[in-house]
Amino acid sequence: MSMLDSVPVAPGPMHAKELDHQTSTFRCISEVHPGHSGSSLEWSHVTFKIGDKTILNDCTGFLRPGELTAVLGPSGSGKSTLMNILGGRQRTKGRGKSFDGAVSFCGQVDEPVKFRSRIAYVMQDDALIATSTPREILEFSAKLRLGAKQNIARSEMKALVKDLIDSLRLTSCSETLIGNELIKGVSGGERKRTSVGVELITKPDMIFLDEPLSGLDSYAAFTTVTVLKELAETGVPVMITVHQPSSEIYQLFDNVMILSAGEVVYYGKTGRVPEFFERHAGLTCPSNFNPADFVLFALQTEPRDVIDRLVLAYKKSSERDIMPSIDAVRKTHKELVMEKKAPGRASLVAQFRELLYREIQSTLRNPVVLVMRYMILLVLGLVFGLIFFDVGQKQDQTFWLSNAAEFQSYFGAVVALNIMAMMGSAQTTVLAFPAQRGIFLREYAANMYSAVPYVISKTIVELPLAFMDSLFLMIITYWLMNLQGNFMLWVLTLWLINLCAASLAQVLGAACNSAAQAIQVLPLLTVPQILFGGIFTPVDNIPVWLRWLQYVCFLKYGVNITYLIEFGDDFDVINDQQNVDPDLLGLYIGVTFAILIVMRMTSIIILERKAKFVF
Template identity: 80%
Template sequence: MTMTDNEPVAPGPFHSKDLEHSTSAFRCISEAHQGHSGSSLEWNNVTFKIGDKTILKDCTGLLKPGELTAVLGPSGSGKSTLMNILGGRQRAKGKGKSFGGVVSFSGQVDEPVKFRSRIAYVMQDDSLIATSTPREILEFSAKLRLGAKQDMTKEEVKDLVQDLIESLRLTSCSETLVGKELIKGISGGERKRTSVGVELITKPDMIFLDEPLSGLDSYAAYITVTVLKELAERGVPVMVTVHQPSSEIYQLFDNVMILSAGEMVYYGKTSRVTQFFDKYAGLRCPPNFNPADFVLFALQTEPQETIQKLVSAYAKSAEEDIVPTINTIRQTHKELATDTSRPGRASFMVQFRELFYREVLDTIRNPVVLIMRYMILLVLGLMFALIFFDVGETQDQDYWLANASEFQSYFGAIVALNIMAMMGSAQTAVLAYPAERGIFLREYASNMYSAVPYVVSKTLVELPLSFGDSLFLMIITYWLMDLQGSFMLWVLTLWLINLCASSLAQVLGSACNSAAQAIQVLPLLTVPQILFGGIFTPIENIPVWLRWLQYVCFLKYGVNITYLIEFGDDFDVINDQQNIDPDLLGLYLGVTFALLVVMRVAAIIILKKKAKFVF
């Protein structure tokens, strides 16, 4: 569909009775934000550099109450970076970074990060828990972000969630799992509206959305922008980065901001953009042509000299019209009072409870993962049991010294079980954190919870699963291998090694940005554990300058403990060969548990550091 600059678009397929019904339903969202109307955002001469590269240069603008603003520009023009900086989501200062300019919220000048709690930010990627429903996702957000308000009851929270579900046209899918590649779920448009609803829960003063229309069909995109238009009309400023909007969607926006190579080319009414391009660059939009398509095409095909004419023309008009308005707002502003009605983060127990419940549901609703987990244990356990079949015997030290090869097989079985407990847990856990990275960063940035209850909740859900793994492995192998030590002590020791391995994987998964990175680095942390396990060579044969690494390898402690479970403390010669001291059994247990705790704390610290800013 196309349109001229001064000619309204004829009613299209979206202007139907059912659309009028839906927009009336959106009104409840808008009314919920009336108490936060009147906020504005001002910025002038904003410049941002990383190294020698200029990302933004002398950007000036003003976001007013009641206006829906589109941000247009070619890829790499700085759209998302400008929005991230204005929304306090971009680390603007630091090594190799340079930031200049002034930003103010309703006239109060400060660092943008100070305003981030007042600005809802919907990211481009819909990072949602695949095994949760839209209703559960909205209730999760409400309980963590509104539950801290003393005057908001559970019933009121549920009513708010129901209003959002109806307003965002999610009623038909409210009880359907969000889904992912292997789990059938809701549509792309429904996912996007769920993401919007998560941020609308807190009734923000302002809303930023990064490419919310990507991947949506024309009707779903139109419905999404209509929601935002309704909110803007109720006094909530809304800024949206869009990529090639249709003419009908373009018409819904009040203003358009256009960037090219980090510089602002135009910022003003959508109806005047073609006149601006014609007046200052001689670029005339053809009749019946979408202005958005015309602008984006011109910015990528016209010579740089032509684009600079537009940049200079806007800079002059901003200096004459926008800057005086910004100065007036800043001179007459009232100090932003602390908004006591704005919900803070819920208590630790509430955070933990909701995260724990969600983690349990995620485990239960994904039975394929559990089935595969135990099938792998069954196959590998049987393989180990058959390879080391009937290896265990009750013999004295002299027998084992005389039959070194048999002892090596017996000892090899002990090490192999420890390795299996380690690898089975590490492989699973190392993928979990990168897979949920986007979800954690979005929710952490939205102040839903801290890293501590997030890690603790995952740890407690993991405890019975890890115990089940160890128990299942020993049921398969213990009698077939004819092991002599206490069955329950074996289970408990492998459980401890399993938890240590998942803790190590947590640290790695928290530090890596993707599952591919984590998988590539994992051998660097697990192979040394195996080398110092004592199966390939006795510890005493390892060079002295490397031997100290055994003291930070939890697998070595696991081998020592299970060795003592099997052979007791009577084999002084063999104990010396394996560098195992029966008198230090308590120390082995204590150090192993300490390593577990240290690695979990390290995972928390890494997550907090990486999530301090989302971008």
């Protein structure tokens, strides 16, 4: 009998009744997602190495329509790597990397990245906007992923979203915010099913899910797998990685692939696992024992030679039973892939419109962040205002030359306001931007939008927020410090510095993998702004080979602009001392704007490069 021969498996006693109940209450997924006939995925002798370490070794298998396949194995066994490679989301080329084997979609052998758009991929972490509801998230995905198809009207999109909400059992929470640590939201299972719904919008040929049960309670996990089982029964192959499923969940799987140290120990029907382990390794699964627990326990406690016997037995069986089937599919279905087209993106205008609306909505729905933002500005503004209380005076150059200490205090207040504008903005952005990086990577990988409208929409929303920050800061400090320059010119200059600092932090947030990493690197970019700006030491004292850095420090230009706003252009001696030329005011403003634009463009480039592959 072939390893993949059908073996009937009955539902577990605990949830058999529940399964019947859900089958009757769930809206028929086949109405929402009609199956794609003939969609299959085949891989043979897949081997992947990084340096001297073998991650996957000679893995062979395939996915067939109408089946739910689970990939089991201990941590570090290669489950996620295998799924990432098959889904076209793992770099297989590059320095120190080696890849062998063949992967085919419906029989067409090609690089997995070529057909990644046909495979929906639900990542382990549910990267969803905390301030959106499940309905809004699904509608957002529908507008951007189906908008490119001119024959799909807005009413059809809404109907599809409604059907998905009903099918995924999200009706009761469809208007509840997803939530996060600060916002109470939906449950873990509802979050996961929302993530699944996002990928079902385009009716993909197959669906991959990486550890979809992590962090879910038993009922939420069972409900999630039941939905996936019903989806698979419509003809869509579904593959998930899972660490330790319950016996009830295990029995819902049609097939199971078991990995150990990057090698396939078993691939076939779920019900044949105990028989395979007993026949080839002499390991007997106790009655009434969860086969998944039995397998994972055996893989981590048995000597390696026992596991190697299982690996060898599977390889012999795969060459006999599986490879002929794979070869047959590759011979008879070669032209199928070429006839299908991957879904396209909506227009750039539509991408920008939807992203801008979501960004504004997210800002307004999270008032706690805004309140905290202005509370911090209030406290720091009062501290700075009291430290430099009444420091400003309207005096001529002769007075300041004879009262150098007072001038330094006055000039120090000007510098302090610029530094505060820079640090406050950079700190806020460097914390917020990486937090949404995962959302961008998921949505970019799903072909929803590009980095250009994403960054532009964020910039548009930042403009009024940064202006209000600068206005609020100046309202607090301007009269406390008794500043003499034009109030609105001060506000506009600090607004520009605020935006430059946010752009710098955005570049850092795009390049770093986490907020913690970005915070650690931030001083490497902000401290040089102070050191090379000639603020605390004359530029002439800086070594010549480092002096050029002053020209890329936006803080230097901000200080020069606010110096001219506050002291005017009549102080020729002091101007020379401060290395400020009133005739270059326009240049100072222009270069600052140029730095702002270049940094925004840099963040776009970094995001595009980072998002090519999602690991």
